[in-house]
Amino acid sequence: MSAREPQAGSNATDLPIEALRMIDTPLYEEPGEFPIEMGYVYNTCAAVQNGNPIFWDPAVAEAITGGPIAPPTMMSVWFRPHYWTPGASGERKALQTHFDLKQVLDLPEAVVASNEAVFGEPVRPGDRLTTRQIVRSIGPLKRTKLGIGRFWTIDVETTNQHGEWVGTEIYTMLGYRRPEQ
Amino acid sequence: MNATDASGITAADIAEGQEMPALRHPVSATTIVLGALASRDWRPMHHDKDFAVERNGVKNIFINTPNNAAWFERYITDWTGPKGRLGRLRFEMKKSVFPGDEMCFSGVVRKLARDAAGCHWAELELAISVDGEVRTTGRARVAVPADPTDNPWTRKGDRWLP
Numbered sequence: 001m002s003a004r005e006p007q008a009g010s011n012a013t014d015l016p017i018e019a020l021r022m023i024d025t026p027l028y029e030e031p032g033e034f035p036i037e038m039g040y041v042y043n044t045c046a047a048v049q050n051g052n053p054i055f056w057d058p059a060v061a062e063a064i065t066g067g068p069i070a071p072p073t074m075m076s077v078w079f080r081p082h083y084w085t086p087g088a089s090g091e092r093k094a095l096q097t098h099f100d101l102k103q104v105l106d107l108p109e110a111v112v113a114s115n116e117a118v119f120g121e122p123v124r125p126g127d128r129l130t131t132r133q134i135v136r137s138i139g140p141l142k143r144t145k146l147g148i149g150r151f152w153t154i155d156v157e158t159t160n161q162h163g164e165w166v167g168t169e170i171y172t173m174l175g176y177r178r179p180e181q
Numbered sequence: 182m183n184a185t186d187a188s189g190i191t192a193a194d195i196a197e198g199q200e201m202p203a204l205r206h207p208v209s210a211t212t213i214v215l216g217a218l219a220s221r222d223w224r225p226m227h228h229d230k231d232f233a234v235e236r237n238g239v240k241n242i243f244i245n246t247p248n249n250a251a252w253f254e255r256y257i258t259d260w261t262g263p264k265g266r267l268g269r270l271r272f273e274m275k276k277s278v279f280p281g282d283e284m285c286f287s288g289v290v291r292k293l294a295r296d297a298a299g300c301h302w303a304e305l306e307l308a309i310s311v312d313g314e315v316r317t318t319g320r321a322r323v324a325v326p327a328d329p330t331d332n333p334w335t336r337k338g339d340r341w342l343p
Contacts (some may be wrong), residue, residue, distance in 0.1 A: 043219035047212070047248065050255035054263045064263050065334045072267045073250040078223035115246065116271035118343050122334070 006110060012140040012150065018104045022135045026157075028096050029132040032078045036127040041070045065122060072119040075158055075167045078129055097133040097154050098173055105138070107149050107175035114172045121166040128161040136170075149176025187261015191326045192293065192301035201260045201305070206252075208244070210231035210280045216248030243277035249317060253307060256286040259322055261303075264326045266333040268302065268343030272319030282311040291320075298340045301327050 011023060045055050053060035054069065061068045080094055102110055123129065139151040152175050158166040206212075210230075217227035225232035227245045244252075249285065250270060258265050278284055292304035307319040322343060324333035331342075 040219065040221070043215075044251050045255075046213040048218040048251045048255045049206070050251070050258070052255070052258050052263050060263060064332060071251060071254055073247070073254040074220070076247050077220045080223075083223040112246075114271065114273055116269065117250070118245065118269045119267055120341065121337065162242070 011137050014140070015138055016104060019101065019135075019138055020064055022097065022104070023138065024102070024134060024136070026132040026134050027100075029130060030079075030083075030132075032129045033082060036070060036078060036123055036125050036129065038068060038070075038125050041068075041074070041125075044071060044077070062157055065149060067124060069122040069124050072122070072167065073117065074123070075117060075119070076156075076169060077157075078123070079131055079156075084176070089139070094172075095133065095154065095156070095171065097135060101135065101138070101154075101173075102175050105150060105175055107177055108181060109147065109149075109178060110173050110175045112171060113151060113174045116170040117167060118170070121160060123160070123166055129158055129166060130160050131156050132159075144174060146174065147176040147178045147181070149174050151175075170176045183334060189264050189326070190260070191328050192303075193328070194294075195290055195293060195303055195325065197290055197293055198216040199221065199290045201256075201290070204256050204259065204284075206284045206286075208278055208280055208282045208284055210242060213242050213244050213248075214280075214282060216251065217245045220245060220247035222249065239257070239277060239279075241279045241281075243279050246274065249274060249278075249309075252277050252284070252286070252309070253319055253321065256288065256307070257305065257321055260288070261323055261325055263333065264332055266324040266336075267321065268324055268341075269322040271321075272307070272317055276314070276316045278309065278311060278316055282316075284316075285310045295327075298336070298342055299327070299335045300324050300333060300336060300340070300342065301331075 054065050134155045136153045136155055153172045156169040160166050224246045226237050227242055230242050233242045286309055288305050288307045290303050291306050294302050303323050303325055305321045308315050309317040309342045
């Protein structure tokens with residue numbers, strides 16, 4: 001199962017070789033920092049007052065989802081780094097491929113243009129998830145309200161410890177250079 | 182949704198063009214901080230007003246993206262019931278939501294379809310408005326049971342086509 005059909009012909013023709021090499025190449029395959037746990041599920045449901053009984057009532061969860069699961073929209077939650085860890089220094093970035101593209105394409109500023117998530121196998125307490133980042137397309141230089149830049153799309157694919165597809169987040173970014181830069 | 186209520190809608194209960202019941206929720210600083218920390222988003226513009234004002238140039242802390250997704254999920258499954266299974270969610274936060282705002286969620290069923298695996302899907306058009314101004318727009322694809330005996334959560338592999 002995949003989140004999208006293969007894209008064709010959407011890439012710019014003037015890209016540096018380093019950027020071309022990144023397209024459709026899985027990068028930064030990384031395990032999550034901790035097994036999935038229900039504490040964050042309860043925090044998330046409480047924060048939005050989500051009373052869905054599959055998250056609160058073990059009997060309902062057993063009957064409907066075959067046991068407890070996490071809300072599908074929590075997919076990205078499991079991969080945000082701890083604020084602090086022993087021995088760590090500097091800011092840890094969640095979507096490194098995006099920052100690599102900013103550097104390779106020499107576009108110092110960026111904003112998220114849109115994001116989409118597609119959900120597969122439910123995430124369950126105790127699961128160990130893995131993500132990888134795949135650049136799907138890099139567009140031509142365009143003049144935008146923010147400056148001259150390019151749109152690019154990065155998929156973050158998540159799988160569980162059984163190799164099952166858990167979901168994909170599709171980020172479309174605008175990398176740009178401000179007029180004065 | 183009541184935490185012990187396991188009932189919900191089926192495909193037969195839905196029609197294209199049908200409006201979902203509105204959901205209103207007043208937002209406080211606590212709403213925003215709870216959502217940011219639950220989603221492990223430690224960036225200061227979601228808990229530190231001085232940072233949000235001085236660095237982001239906005240009037241206050243504001244709701245973060247993953248928490249916005251969690252709000253949409255709650256809105257959708259409040260409507261479907263627990264057998265509703267989210268397949269796809271896309272949204273654009275056009276303007277931020279701040280403390281003091283009252284979020285009003287609205288949604289319309291744009292399309293109903295049955296896929297090749299027999300799963301029934303509702304395509305939803307969603308919005309979060311504050312005082313009539315649309316702050317976030319979104320689209321979702323949610324699987325709903327064909328009848329009371331069906332359960333989209335049992336689908337796997339080639340039988341789950343989100």
